[in-house]
Amino acid sequence: MTLWVRDLADVNRFEALLEKVLAGARIADRAVVIRPAVHAGRLLDARGFVTGLSALHDDPA
Secondary structure (H helix, E strand, C coil): CCCCCCCHHHHHHHHHHHHHHCCCCCCCCCCCCCCCCEECCEEECCCCCEEEECCCCCCCC
8 A cells, every 4th residue: 555645744644544444454664754755746845735747757678
């Protein structure tokens, strides 16, 4: 499962809700990437809001 959130605390809240809604479910592992400058081809500011589009190019390889 992939989850995009603005704040690390949102991850904890989501995990708690997931375990509550899915009886018996437990989180086995997690990986966190904090504050990427680009998200899905969009440039982000310090608050995580979109400020523009990244320059994407076609890779001939």
